[in-house]
Amino acid sequence: MANWKKLLSGTVLAVGLLSSQMSTAAHAADKVRIALLVKSLGNGFFDAAHKGADEAAKELGNVEVIYTGPTSTTASGQIDIINSLIAQKVNAIAVSANDGDALVPSLKKAMQRGITVISWDSAVAKPGREMHLAPSSDALIGNMCDKLAADALPGGKGDVAILSATATSTNQNTWIAEMKKALPKYPGVNVVTTVYGDDLADKSYRETEGILKTYPNVKVIVAPTSVGIVAAAQAVEDAGKVGQVFVTGLGLPSELAGHVDKGSVKSFAIWNPIDLGYAATTIAYELATKKAEAKPGAEIPIGRMGKTKLDENDQAAMADPFVYDKSNVHEFAKIF
Amino acid sequence: MIGFLLKRREPQIFAAILVLIALISTRFPGFAAPANLAEVFNDTAILIVLALGQMAVILTRCIDLSVAANLALSGMIVALLNAAHPDLPLAVLILVALVSGLLLGAINGLLVWKVGIPSIVVTLGTLAVYRGVIFLLAGGAWVNAHQMSAVFLNMPRSVILGLPVLAWTGVLIVALGVLVIRYTGFGRALYAVGGNPVAAVYAGLDVGRTQFLAFCLSGLLSGLCGYFWVSRYAVAYVDVANGFELDVIAACVIGGVSIGGGIGSVAGTVLGAIFLGVIKNALPVVNISPFWQMAISGSVIIIAVVFNARAEKKRGRLILKQARTAS
Numbered sequence: 001m002a003n004w005k006k007l008l009s010g011t012v013l014a015v016g017l018l019s020s021q022m023s024t025a026a027h028a029a030d031k032v033r034i035a036l037l038v039k040s041l042g043n044g045f046f047d048a049a050h051k052g053a054d055e056a057a058k059e060l061g062n063v064e065v066i067y068t069g070p071t072s073t074t075a076s077g078q079i080d081i082i083n084s085l086i087a088q089k090v091n092a093i094a095v096s097a098n099d100g101d102a103l104v105p106s107l108k109k110a111m112q113r114g115i116t117v118i119s120w121d122s123a124v125a126k127p128g129r130e131m132h133l134a135p136s137s138d139a140l141i142g143n144m145c146d147k148l149a150a151d152a153l154p155g156g157k158g159d160v161a162i163l164s165a166t167a168t169s170t171n172q173n174t175w176i177a178e179m180k181k182a183l184p185k186y187p188g189v190n191v192v193t194t195v196y197g198d199d200l201a202d203k204s205y206r207e208t209e210g211i212l213k214t215y216p217n218v219k220v221i222v223a224p225t226s227v228g229i230v231a232a233a234q235a236v237e238d239a240g241k242v243g244q245v246f247v248t249g250l251g252l253p254s255e256l257a258g259h260v261d262k263g264s265v266k267s268f269a270i271w272n273p274i275d276l277g278y279a280a281t282t283i284a285y286e287l288a289t290k291k292a293e294a295k296p297g298a299e300i301p302i303g304r305m306g307k308t309k310l311d312e313n314d315q316a317a318m319a320d321p322f323v324y325d326k327s328n329v330h331e332f333a334k335i336f
Numbered sequence: 337m338i339g340f341l342l343k344r345r346e347p348q349i350f351a352a353i354l355v356l357i358a359l360i361s362t363r364f365p366g367f368a369a370p371a372n373l374a375e376v377f378n379d380t381a382i383l384i385v386l387a388l389g390q391m392a393v394i395l396t397r398c399i400d401l402s403v404a405a406n407l408a409l410s411g412m413i414v415a416l417l418n419a420a421h422p423d424l425p426l427a428v429l430i431l432v433a434l435v436s437g438l439l440l441g442a443i444n445g446l447l448v449w450k451v452g453i454p455s456i457v458v459t460l461g462t463l464a465v466y467r468g469v470i471f472l473l474a475g476g477a478w479v480n481a482h483q484m485s486a487v488f489l490n491m492p493r494s495v496i497l498g499l500p501v502l503a504w505t506g507v508l509i510v511a512l513g514v515l516v517i518r519y520t521g522f523g524r525a526l527y528a529v530g531g532n533p534v535a536a537v538y539a540g541l542d543v544g545r546t547q548f549l550a551f552c553l554s555g556l557l558s559g560l561c562g563y564f565w566v567s568r569y570a571v572a573y574v575d576v577a578n579g580f581e582l583d584v585i586a587a588c589v590i591g592g593v594s595i596g597g598g599i600g601s602v603a604g605t606v607l608g609a610i611f612l613g614v615i616k617n618a619l620p621v622v623n624i625s626p627f628w629q630m631a632i633s634g635s636v637i638i639i640a641v642v643f644n645a646r647a648e649k650k651r652g653r654l655i656l657k658q659a660r661t662a663s
Contacts, residue, residue, distance in 0.1 A: 042476025042574050071471060167626040196626040201569040201576065203616075206379065210620025213366060234481070234570045238493060255571070258482025333482075 031064045034284045035085045036277065037078060037095040038069035039122065044252050045226070045270075046096070048336030049121075049277030056281035059303055063285055066090060075099035082106040086113055092284040095129075096121035104128035116288040120280035122171070123315070130287060131294040131310055133280055135271035137317040141224070142178025143185070144269050144321045145249060149220045150186045152246040152266050157188035158219040161211045163232050163249075165199040165225040175224045192218060197228045204231035212239050223249035229268065233259035253324050253332035260329045267325035271318065273336055279305055279318055345592030345647070349607040353614060360618040367618060374499060380613025381506030382561045382568075386580075387587040387609045388513045388602065389554035394588055395526040396547045397533070397597030398455035402444060403558045404580035405466035408572075410436040410562030412470045414488075415479040415572035422485040429488065433563040434556055440466060441555015445548035455547070463581070470574050481570040492567050502564055509557065513602045522549060530597030586633075587612050590640040592647070611636075 036053045038046035050067045057063040066085075070077025075098045083106055085093055093110055097103050100123050107117050107128040117124075120133040136144075149160045162179070164172045176194060183189060192215050197204025204227060211218055212235070221236070223229035229251040236245050242263045251268050259265040279302045286292040292300045294314055301307045308316040324332060361368045386403050393400040413436050414429045440462070447458040481489070492502035499507075517523035528536040529546045536543055566572045591608025593600030615636065619629045 042471045042474075044476075044478055047476065071468065193623070195620060198626075200578065201571060202565075202580075205569060206617060207620045209375070209617075213372075214364065214621050214623065230480075230571050231569060255478055255480045258480055258570070261482060 031062050032060075032092070032285055032288055033064045033066060033090045034092045034094060034281055034288065035066040035068060035090045036281065037081060037085070037093055038067070039078075039096050039098050040073045041069045041071055044254060044336050045273045048252075048273035049096075049280070051335070052274035052277030052279075053281040055274070056278045056285070056303060060282070060285050063281070065281060070098075073098045075102035078103055079106045082110060086110050086115065089113075090115060092116035092118070092288040094118050094120055094280040094284045095124060097124045098122070100125045100128075116284055118280065118284055118287065118294070120276060126313060129314075131283070131300075131314040131316065133276075133283060133308070134315060134317045135273075135276050136319060136321050138174045138178045139182070140317070140320050141175050141250070142180075143182040144323075145175065145179045145222050145224055146182050146186045146189055148248040148267060148269060148323070149189050149222050152220045152248050153188060154219065155188070156186070157190075159190050159192045159215060159217045160220045160222060161192055161215060161218045162194040163204060163207060163211070163221055163223040163225070163228045164194060164196050165228060167196045169199075169225075172224055179222075179224075197223075197225070197231060199225055199227045201227060201231045204228045205235045208232040208235035209239065212236070212241060212245065219245060221245065221247045221249075223247060223251070225249070226251045226255060226270075229265070230255050230259070233262075233264040236264045237262055250321070252336055253329045254334075254336060256324075257329050257333040260324075260326055267323055269321040269323045272322045275305060276318060278303065279308070283308075345643075346601065346603045346607060348643075349591065349604065349611055353607065353611050356611070356614055356618070360614075360622055363623075364618075364621045367621065374503065376613055376617045377506070377610070378500050378503040379617055380610055381502050382564055383580075383583060383587055383613055384506050384606055384609040385509045385557050385561055386554075386584045387591070387605050388509060389557035390584045391588050391591075391593050391600050391602070391605045392526055392550040393455070393547075393554045394585075394593050394595060395530045395597055395600055396543075396550045397530045398448060398547050398550065399459065399585065399595070400441075400444060400551060400554045401456065401459040401581050401585075402440070402463040402466055403554060403584055404577040405463045405470075406437055406440045406555055406558035407562040407565055407580070408574070408576040408578075409440065409466045409470050409473075410559040411566035411576060412474055412479070412562075412572045412574075414563050415484065415566045416473060418485055418488045419479050419483040426487050426491055430560070430563055433559045435559070437559015437562060438552055438556045441551045441553070441558065442548070444555065445551030448551065449544035449548040452544075455551075467574060470576075474572075474574070476574065479566075479572040484567070484570065489567055489570055492564050502568065505560075505564070509560075510602065510606055517602055522546070526550060527598055530599075532598070583612060586637045586640075589637060589644065592640075592644060594644055595641075608640075 053065045057065045068081055078098055093115055097119055104125050104127055107124060111117050117129045118131050119129045121135055123132045150156045162176055195207040197207045221232050223232050229247060229249045233247045236247055247265050248268050250270050256265055256268055282302045283300050286300055287294055296310055296312045298310050299307050310316050357368050366372055390400055410433045414433045418429060444459055444462055447453050448455045494501050525541050525546045528541055529543045533543050565577060587609035588605055590611055591604035593605060
């Protein structure tokens, strides 16, 4: 009977859950079930995080990872999934939020039902989660972007342009602010403009062409967005400026391997999403099994990655972004 | 002569484009250089081709919201094929893109024709379905530059007589568009069916079949653009050209195509697309806030619709006046 009920709620849930997962869910009641709820399915970054989560599950033994998310990056899609996860009585939800505030009510409901809720990658507002695991700290990312730009500039000196996502995207705006804060450490880096490609390939491409035309002295374009960096690299190649203008920023190895080969990208960075999924799953497990508690100052062990410490807002940062270049990009391109 | 100029939509947009280019040149002198204008045209070619397909559909009182999704799906199919079988000749891949686009368009057309569902609902549905299929096909993964063959990537960029192949394709499709609209029964049927469906039936035209063919045409062109898009930006993923259908419809509306059907021209649509293309290419170089960019694009569309509505209203009044003088 209990199994039937679970199967029923499983079918109601539908979104993103494969039937095979549902049937195992019904049989594995004694396992700790951790839902890894991502911004959207079909994103290489989150698929890699899923790999890390599976790795953590294997290490921990009695953990079942439910990888799920809406098909497009909407808050409402995530809310529907959270409601069905509550009905499904999972033990923990680890979410990368499309909207940090909109998810709070349904996540609060989940916590009232005894479900452990943490956010990772993209944060949920404080009332809606027990803790947040940031892939890296904003300051570390901003600093890394400056460092990448300085490394790509001939002699570490010259004009730099920034290609962002939308003018309202929180992540990019924070990172760019941190970049500007860290600039005094890199006196050769002269940021001349910030443009917005809206995370659309065609608009980012056009904005890059615009940079090349309006600022002929720009030697480096920093794009802290995965769509933007690919489009910028392509535009630089099409304009025949490989070797004169370098593109760097945040992107995925598989998406940039070709551009590293062509020479438009020397090096770029991204936190290791496998580590991120691994850490989020491990933390969710520690909290769900009451082995650790989320409170300011608490230290939570994260398996092979050591441990992480929560700040006064119950936030923890994982590590420095990882730098990829010719020497390692193809190796990682096979993974994510 | 002046009266003719004021009444026709095409000279108005053409003048607007010239004024726009002159204005941009005051802030960024290099914009009006022939090489730059050629680049703008090349960048707009995909929009022009899609807008022509959309025009055919809108002329028949329908609308095709699935063009961008069709483009993305056809593009993903050829990108996946190219990644899996790099030896496949490019001609085969382009044929695959055309056939895939045609089939996807035909699905829209059949649902409108045989099932009788309003086109806005049909294509809103297929828009989501096609995007979903891309996800299923690729498993959500991207197809990236290093997975595509050199021929696949280089074709639209290779320059012939000063213009890239992509731009020449645009020119060719426009020429074909003029021929089809002017000199074929199908072209004239589009206007007849949209202008007055009842009269069209009496004239022996099959309204549903004409609409079906219009959707097929729009699909075919979307498929072709699918290849060009993926090749130009050297990447294929689920969200390729997300929201681009709105630009395509906007190009038609700015070009004087009436959403009510039956009114519109190839020249107007091409100019409408170029107008949008100039704005899109100018905004990055004139250095204005991204929020203004959105507001400007939106205002242009509304102004164009106001012009359209006025033009159509006049037409209605004119008929009444004539009727009165006759009685």
